[in-house]
Amino acid sequence: MDRCAEPGLPANDRFARALRDVYEQCLPSVEGAVADYIPELAAADPEPFGVAMATSTGQITTYGDVDREFTIQSISKAFNYCLALELLGREEVQSFVGAEPSGDAFNAIVFDPQTERPFNPMVNAGAITVCGLLRRALGEQALDFVLDRYSRAAGRPLRICEPAYRSEVATGHRNRAIGHLLVNVGAALEPIDPTLDLYFQLCSVLVNAADLARMGATLANIGENPCGGDSVFEITAVRDTLSVMFTCGMYDYSGNWALDVGIPAKSGVGGGVVGVVNRQLGIGTFSPRLDAKGNSVRGVRAFQCLSSEFGLHAFDFTNYGSQFVNDVLLKAPR
Amino acid sequence: MDRCAEPGLPANDRFARALRDVYEQCLPSVEGAVADYIPELAAADPEPFGVAMATSTGQITTYGDVDREFTIQSISKAFNYCLALELLGREEVQSFVGAEPSGDAFNAIVFDPQTERPFNPMVNAGAITVCGLLRRALGEQALDFVLDRYSRAAGRPLRICEPAYRSEVATGHRNRAIGHLLVNVGAALEPIDPTLDLYFQLCSVLVNAADLARMGATLANIGENPCGGDSVFEITAVRDTLSVMFTCGMYDYSGNWALDVGIPAKSGVGGGVVGVVNRQLGIGTFSPRLDAKGNSVRGVRAFQCLSSEFGLHAFDFTNYGSQFVNDVLLKAPR
Amino acid sequence: MDRCAEPGLPANDRFARALRDVYEQCLPSVEGAVADYIPELAAADPEPFGVAMATSTGQITTYGDVDREFTIQSISKAFNYCLALELLGREEVQSFVGAEPSGDAFNAIVFDPQTERPFNPMVNAGAITVCGLLRRALGEQALDFVLDRYSRAAGRPLRICEPAYRSEVATGHRNRAIGHLLVNVGAALEPIDPTLDLYFQLCSVLVNAADLARMGATLANIGENPCGGDSVFEITAVRDTLSVMFTCGMYDYSGNWALDVGIPAKSGVGGGVVGVVNRQLGIGTFSPRLDAKGNSVRGVRAFQCLSSEFGLHAFDFTNYGSQFVNDVLLKAPR
């Protein structure tokens, strides 16, 4: 089997069978509803379903509608945070946005009472703050820079869905309010409009499930795209990003996800979910029907199945922890 | 080197050196203050400091005041949750207490607005709910049962500090309020006093840093005490417990801890912290001075050093994820 | 027409006609539902409806079911506050309970963040605090003392509904929680159980609509029962009580009530409402069906009609303000 195979070609029989099983288990679910806060999302076909897994060794296995494009939405928050950490360093980023789960909904207008900063970069307030930091570091080049990184992680050029972007701009009153509040507390700089624009643009990037799997695999592979070895993300930023994805990535379902699935992940209201099994796998799913917390119903189900099937949970007994400890300390003296 | 060595005897030179280095780095810190909400805590000597690491292979390495006893306090919450999961099953437990970090302080009187249940078992409301479940499952035997499990995990018989317990009973108005609220929302049953008693008793168990390391190692070793192989905790309950410790274990610092240290852990206002590196290590620290969030200042610092020194972070590049995936899927076809 | 006439005998034709009109206007409404949190309330006949007005000159006019008894419930809060002000003075009372409307529901567990005290004496937390103050001032005699004052205001001996009281004791988990919290913040003293008992007992006093009108008239008449001149309440305590009834008396509908009705009032979930037109009238209504905020539907409607019909709103153009200003300052020089 070749590395960096095309989507659709089973990289490995066991993976392929597992993906097909998961797909078939989850397909019958028609629970949930497509997001409806902008016309572009409300008009989405609710039926497509795709699952893709890409390994840190460069193989990809897919099933279902993995070429169907959708807007990345909040999944962008994870990658943007990773880039801000690289560009400004953790200390600087942390002085503007925390890393604390808050139990609040993604669009809550609530800041950490101790710091007057957004709780974490996965809620809108924190994500807009991160876009402000990217603008500060990159100026007018911010969009191109970030889009280039997304594209290199996905292994193909990605682009923005203009109607979705314009719709976000036209209807994003709550995010606009958050933006002005961030200026008010000093977490963002004036003018806030270019920062909000960047945020809306990055939410409107079109991806498919295979892209998400490859982007996830790039994070899994300590920031290097497994196909070709392009170094896309900085290694320590990746670790921090995975940590925050684990505690905050699935909106106010994150804690239950950590318990049940145990994979750093991020979902978006466009119907996508990306998951990252450290050093091993990127997983992407797409199905637009969302549950009440804003997560793709079939996506959540698919991750539950895959985690259970392959022992992917970070604290499963199959996860032996630090290789360093194993090699140097535990195994040696036995 | 012998397995199941006595504390104080270095199990491994590298461990021993590392522990000594960490101890010496952290000792000078005199930041923070001892807890003062009950006289027993307020009167504690602030100076002791001990660090202990126990491996899943049965070795223990210690440095400093690792025999000094203190009350386990909130660290009990993690073990109680593990036992409730074993006794009642996850589904039943989850119908009474969530697994969602809330960003609130440990004694916040706030329930998940969707479920009217405590957010998670690591805040007081959730921990009292768990004690109610233990009472329901075990009746009058609850205290003995739980204390026996703690003791088997620690490898020595543990006992309650009566003055601390009586002091908690006398002054625990806020917890008593929480108890009555739990009855009100249906998360606990009447009478609430025996449940609160059990909660206060389990908070008052005396442990030392070496005990915590061994109790942590028992969790790390999928529930089996590495010294002697006594099966103390149920394997799936352990996984769930580690997940919740990771997202909620360090009060409203949990998210930053996940970012920075990346080890499932639980702290108590008695000055202890227990950490669990899955399949590898239990770590126990003791130093009574607490920061504003209620975590031991030197304890937090010691864990930061150890995590960094040994690559213990769950999402560090040294953690290769699922052994199953490595063995069956990734390595095979290369 | 005689003063201090028996209920049912029209004191004044215009009053009598107005009451009958209001009664007939409001009777058809069957909106709302009886309170159901204790069996005694849930089993109440929803149909009775009575309206009573007592003047500060000692006349009473009634219509409908004005002899039908029901539990006074939260209406007791207003009179208890008045008595605490008399016994301890405003400054002392204010150091334990504020006078600020909070917009929260009556059973909210929320304290003024600046003072850590209950927002006002009309929410449960504040009312329990007031009962604690009454216990502190009066000890074991508190119940008899307060019941005597209620009775003298009503002009007949009132008594407690034992089943309602016992039911409150058995099911009042939320109020019990509030009690323990009050101890925790220092707004109430241990033991809290006798204070809660007093609170539950005073909520369980049986009154009828005519009683409420007379109790209101006693407040209107600067604390003196207009029939017989018994001095029941202290004059400055009355003013403070009316002020707090105006801003906080109708749960989280108080502001709209102030706008629409403009009469200091207090409602209870037993279906009663008492209103006080300063120096002029006490008004009592009874109809058990409650709206979502906990106020009697027909009671609210009846007060709207009466306020409009007689120009009773405190800021209506028919209210000329301070007689002193009129007499001494405004009229003199004209």
Added chain:
Amino acid sequence: MDRCAEPGLPANDRFARALRDVYEQCLPSVEGAVADYIPELAAADPEPFGVAMATSTGQITTYGDVDREFTIQSISKAFNYCLALELLGREEVQSFVGAEPSGDAFNAIVFDPQTERPFNPMVNAGAITVCGLLRRALGEQALDFVLDRYSRAAGRPLRICEPAYRSEVATGHRNRAIGHLLVNVGAALEPIDPTLDLYFQLCSVLVNAADLARMGATLANIGENPCGGDSVFEITAVRDTLSVMFTCGMYDYSGNWALDVGIPAKSGVGGGVVGVVNRQLGIGTFSPRLDAKGNSVRGVRAFQCLSSEFGLHAFDFTNYGSQFVNDVLLKAPR
């Protein structure tokens, strides 16, 4: 003594003496600090102090710095609400903004959870909503229309302080955030900027203490300027406005103000307070040092003295309630 006398000329000896006494009692207080959120306020001279009373019979009595101009700030909220009620009717206005005190600070970002509307028109969110309604009713003419009404109430042409206005525009991030949130919940229409502009402009109107007294007297006189009889405000809108001033006018001190002073009033961070004794008096004070709740320290003190001295409290025993009741019902049969 002449009606409509010039400020500074004592209308009545008793008034004049009282005002002088109050002035002298309150002058020594140097507690509090000038508002500092915009440079124009921060640079204000903290020392001036003026007190003015205007009767509904057209007399005015003043003492101290009653000609000194300052920005009206939040006092505008009361008058704007009165105009919105006139232009759109109570029902329409109430469908956009409640009348419920909330216990929150003036700039709180919190809506009534039941209605998703601002709690009341005296918090910023509600006041901006009201400005949106004025814009909707009056379009581009809104500012001129409102300014004309203010001027006719004050009896002289008022104008905007341009630097204060521009400063508000430049720094009003929190209010801008509130504006976008109002659009989001449907309480305000796009574009929000003209509405915010109107809000900022009306906050920047320059008044002095004598103006406030006359504006208050116009409200007291059921909307008619006592000097000349110009009908400025609509009579039922006045009643509603006084009600809301009583329950919500002094920020989160409103309940204590109702208890202690008992006069419908509104304060602004420019240092002004306007009070209205129904049918009798308008009172204006000016002193820029504010307490922690945002109310003028000397202003609050002056109102306490005046209320006590003249029995102005709405529920004082000197207030006999409805004249109609007195004339028709109570006095007749005695």
